[in-house]
Amino acid sequence: MTDVIAAIPEENIERPSRLREFWTYFKENRGAVIGLYVFAFFVLVAILADVLAPYPPNEQFRQHLLQPPFWQEGGTTEFLLGTDAVGRDMLSRLLHGARYSFFIGLVVVVIATLGGVMTGLIAGFAGGWVDTVIMRLMDIMLAFPSLLLALVLVAILGPSLLNAMIAIAIVLQPHYVRLTRASVMTELTKDYVTSARVVGAGKARLMFKTVLPNCMSPILVQAALSFSTAILDVAALGFLGMGAQPPTPEWGTMLAEAREFILRAWWVVTFPGLAILITVLAINLLGDGLRDALDPKLKRS
Amino acid sequence: MFRFLLTRLLTFIPTFIGVTLISFSFIRLLPGDPIVVMAGERGLTEERYQELMQQFGFDRPFLVQYWDYLTGVLQGDLGDSFVTKRPVWDEFFALFPATLELSICAMIFAVSLGLPAGVIAAVNRGKFFDRALMSTALIGYSMPIFWWALLLIIVFSGNLGWTPVSGRISLLYYFDDVTGFMLIDSLLSGQKGAFASAVHHLVLPTIVLGTIPLAVIARQTRSAMLEVLSEDYVRTARAKGLAPMRVNGLHALRNALIPVVTVIGLSVGTLLAGAILTETIFSWPGIGKWMVDSIFRRDYPVVQGGLLLVAVMVMIVNLLVDVLYGLINPRIRKG
Numbered sequence: 001m002t003d004v005i006a007a008i009p010e011e012n013i014e015r016p017s018r019l020r021e022f023w024t025y026f027k028e029n030r031g032a033v034i035g036l037y038v039f040a041f042f043v044l045v046a047i048l049a050d051v052l053a054p055y056p057p058n059e060q061f062r063q064h065l066l067q068p069p070f071w072q073e074g075g076t077t078e079f080l081l082g083t084d085a086v087g088r089d090m091l092s093r094l095l096h097g098a099r100y101s102f103f104i105g106l107v108v109v110v111i112a113t114l115g116g117v118m119t120g121l122i123a124g125f126a127g128g129w130v131d132t133v134i135m136r137l138m139d140i141m142l143a144f145p146s147l148l149l150a151l152v153l154v155a156i157l158g159p160s161l162l163n164a165m166i167a168i169a170i171v172l173q174p175h176y177v178r179l180t181r182a183s184v185m186t187e188l189t190k191d192y193v194t195s196a197r198v199v200g201a202g203k204a205r206l207m208f209k210t211v212l213p214n215c216m217s218p219i220l221v222q223a224a225l226s227f228s229t230a231i232l233d234v235a236a237l238g239f240l241g242m243g244a245q246p247p248t249p250e251w252g253t254m255l256a257e258a259r260e261f262i263l264r265a266w267w268v269v270t271f272p273g274l275a276i277l278i279t280v281l282a283i284n285l286l287g288d289g290l291r292d293a294l295d296p297k298l299k300r301s
Numbered sequence: 302m303f304r305f306l307l308t309r310l311l312t313f314i315p316t317f318i319g320v321t322l323i324s325f326s327f328i329r330l331l332p333g334d335p336i337v338v339m340a341g342e343r344g345l346t347e348e349r350y351q352e353l354m355q356q357f358g359f360d361r362p363f364l365v366q367y368w369d370y371l372t373g374v375l376q377g378d379l380g381d382s383f384v385t386k387r388p389v390w391d392e393f394f395a396l397f398p399a400t401l402e403l404s405i406c407a408m409i410f411a412v413s414l415g416l417p418a419g420v421i422a423a424v425n426r427g428k429f430f431d432r433a434l435m436s437t438a439l440i441g442y443s444m445p446i447f448w449w450a451l452l453l454i455i456v457f458s459g460n461l462g463w464t465p466v467s468g469r470i471s472l473l474y475y476f477d478d479v480t481g482f483m484l485i486d487s488l489l490s491g492q493k494g495a496f497a498s499a500v501h502h503l504v505l506p507t508i509v510l511g512t513i514p515l516a517v518i519a520r521q522t523r524s525a526m527l528e529v530l531s532e533d534y535v536r537t538a539r540a541k542g543l544a545p546m547r548v549n550g551l552h553a554l555r556n557a558l559i560p561v562v563t564v565i566g567l568s569v570g571t572l573l574a575g576a577i578l579t580e581t582i583f584s585w586p587g588i589g590k591w592m593v594d595s596i597f598r599r600d601y602p603v604v605q606g607g608l609l610l611v612a613v614m615v616m617i618v619n620l621l622v623d624v625l626y627g628l629i630n631p632r633i634r635k636g
Contacts (some may be wrong), residue, residue: 031436041595139312140319143612143619147574148592152608155596232445236578239447240593255448262451263459270455273448280443288439 011085025293032289038282045095046102053092054080057249061087066265082175082267084258090267093249094275101279102248108230109223111169116176117219121207123177124184138174146171147236154242161244164237165230172226179222183215203282217294224287228280235276251276305627313620317613318371324608325370328601329363379606384598389606393588398481399469400580400587403529404572406503407511412565415515416554419522419561424549425532436517441516450509450582457505464505467584471498510579514568521564525557532556559626566622570615 027033067083068075069090075082083092083256123134141149153167188192188211196210235252237243243251245259251272257267328583345353354360374377418438422431457464465471469483476490484503497613529535530553538548576589584590588607595603 031439113492125316136312136315136319139316140323142570143316143320143616144323144608145570145574145577145611145615147577148608150613151577151593151596152327152604155604156327228443232443234445235445239578241597252445252447255451259451262455266455269448269451273452276445276448278441278445280445281440284439284443 006205022293026289028287029292030287031285032292035282035285035289038194038278038284042098042279042282043102046099049095049099053095055089055092056087057093057096058247059092060087063087067266068270069267082265084254084268085261085265087151088247090271093254094251094271096249097251097254097272097275098279100161100244100248101235101276104161104228104234104250105227105283107233108165108169109170109227111166112172112230113177113219115169116173117180117212119173120177120180121212122186124181124188125203125207131181134177137250138177141171141174147233150237151235151240151242159242159245161234161238161248161250164243166239168230168233171233172229175226176219176222179218183218184211187211187214218265220290221265221287221294222243224283224290228283228287231276231283232280306624309620309623309627313616315341316616320369320612320616321371321374321609324605324612325367326363327608328605374609378610380602382595382603383600384595384603390601392591392603393607393610395481396587396591398478399483399585400573400576400589402482402484403503403506403510403579403585403587404576404583405570406507407572407575408514408565410507411512411514411518416522418519419575420526420549420554422519422523423526424545426527431523436524439515441512442520444512444516446509446512447582448580449512450505450579453505453508454582463501463504469499469502469586470501474498506579506585507581509582510572510575511572513575514565517564517568517571518561522557522561524604525560526553529553529557563622563626566618566625569618573611573615 034272061083064076064079064083065087067079067087069082070077070080072082079089079091081094083089084093092282108248119134123131150164150167150171154163155172157163157166193206193210196206201210204258234243235250235255238250238252239256241256244253246253255269258272262269302484340426342474359366380391381388381391385392408423418434422434425431439568454466458466470487474487476486476491476492476495479486479489483499484496487499526549534550535553538552539545543552548583573589576587577593578589579585580587580589581593588611592604592607594600595607
């Protein structure tokens with residue numbers, strides 16, 4: 001044993017920086033790296049949609065209704081992925097749809113994480129009846145199927161993209177609360193927390209500076225995974241007519257508008273769904289890789 | 302064990318009260334006066350309006366209304382639909398078999414493909430089969446099922462003409478409900494071709510609804526199998542020279558099944574959420590479509606009663622899974 005330790009070169013003894021260590025584990029997972037590239041591409045498209053799109057997303061070309069993609073008979077290179085029923089360019093709408101989906105994922109995850117982590121911290125720290133009340137409340141929310149609850153919430157708030165995002169963020173809360181509370185409870189029993197208490201750290205400092213940073217790994221993974229849930233569920237609400245309203249080029253709403261043409265024009269149905277699938281898949285790959293890299297206990301399972 | 306059961310049952314009560322409170326107050330928050338909605342296009346006089354307000358008790362304090370509602374619910378009275386004027390309870394149980402039939406078929410589809418897929422992946426860990434199966438599972442897991450349904454309709458109903466697009470059975474056949482399950486009733490009716498028609502209508506919705514559970518079960522089976530395969534008793538069984546099939550099937554799979562069964566039990570909520578989309582797309586006359594339609598029609602008693610019944614159903618299944626799990630695994634009981 002001693003021989004092996006002595007054989008390690010001097011500079012490797014120092015612990016690599018956290019980020020470097022994370023990256024070493026992360027890049028081992030080929031799927032996760034592919035997911036990262038696809039996600040980076042998606043973000044780029046979302047930012048540059050105005051530059052990349054050949055036409056404005058809502059411009060109608062009356063002479064080109066339901067034109068197929070360029071490689072099919074009747075298609076032109078003017079409209080690479082064809083046009084929809086009112087003559088709008090599919091490619092331009094899809095590119096702008098990336099912007100909506102990215103925005104949806106971001107907003108939902110930020111609201112859900114902030115609210116859920118705060119509530120979870122309070123439940124974990126307060127204990128007693130506060131904890132019981134919060135956790136019962138989360139149990140009650142979890143008893144409703146998430147999409148149904150979101151649907152009713154949107155019906156109350158009125159159908160719009162913003163309300164759909166709020167509804168999904170609310171529905172996602174219980175997962176964050178449970179996760180945060182569980183990690184807080186484990187961390188609270190550890191010695192470093194006791195020593196911080198002994199030194200005289202206040203409640204706020206204990207919560208945010210001492211304990212919270214050590215609970216971040218599972219929360220980060222959950223955030224990555226709920227980014228894809230958010231995109232999927234908001235698209236589902238859009239599909240049911242309870243999310244973004246036409247003519248917004250949101251992918252789910254585009255699918256809802258395309259439904260009546262499914263047997264006549266495959267492209268108006270296929271492309272928006274494919275865009276959702278690829279984006280969600282990339283984020284899930286990324287999330288799996290993140291979990292493996294951040295949580296050594298689950299590694300290589 | 303008795304104590305465990307008792308504590309689990311006791312947590313059921315506050316959750317139940319919370320669920321009734323939520324489904325009750327949601328409806329009070331919905332925009333639009335329910336009585337105006339009920340009157341529809343015709344409108345109504347001020348006097349009649351006040352009369353109806355009194356009749357439905359909307360003029361009384363919130364808590365009094367809630368109390369009446371709660372006592373009604375406990376006696377099985379969920380109110381009447383604004384649209385059909387029939388009791389919500391009756392409507393629910395008329396439509397429930399359709400959802401149950403679809404869900405059972407979807408679950409059979411998911412388990413019968415997901416379990417073997419997970420086992421094969423675990424046994425071939427890291428090899429081609431594992432990668433191919435797990436990539437497919439991840440795609441299934443990421444699938445927007447409303448799009449998946451449309452794709453299947455394009456291919457199987459549009460291009461190939463194999464399957465119908467909507468409903469539970471062809472209009473050519475008519476028979477009375479006996480069990481509410483189309484597969485059984487069509488057989489009982491003895492009409493030629495009725496059963497085949499029912500099966501044809503069921504295939505696509507089953508695949509669509511079963512896709513995500515299938516992916517989840519395959520992933521869960523694989524990781525549970527991997528854990529069990531590294532246990533000592535599996536090594537012992539191998540060392541004894543038992544055939545690989547026997548080791549993997551009998552020793553490993555049986556022990557890996559515990560977490561998998563839990564996942565299956567807990568996916569009831571997911572299944573119901575999926576049923577909302579699947580039933581809407583395939584015009585499947587079940588609970589999911591009924592709820593969506595009522596939300597759009599602002600049929601408040603139905604939304605309220607449906608929310609409550611669905612939530613209670615999920616709660617009961619979760620309770621059963623918990624109790625079953627406690628029976629199988631004594632460590633849970635103590636915890």
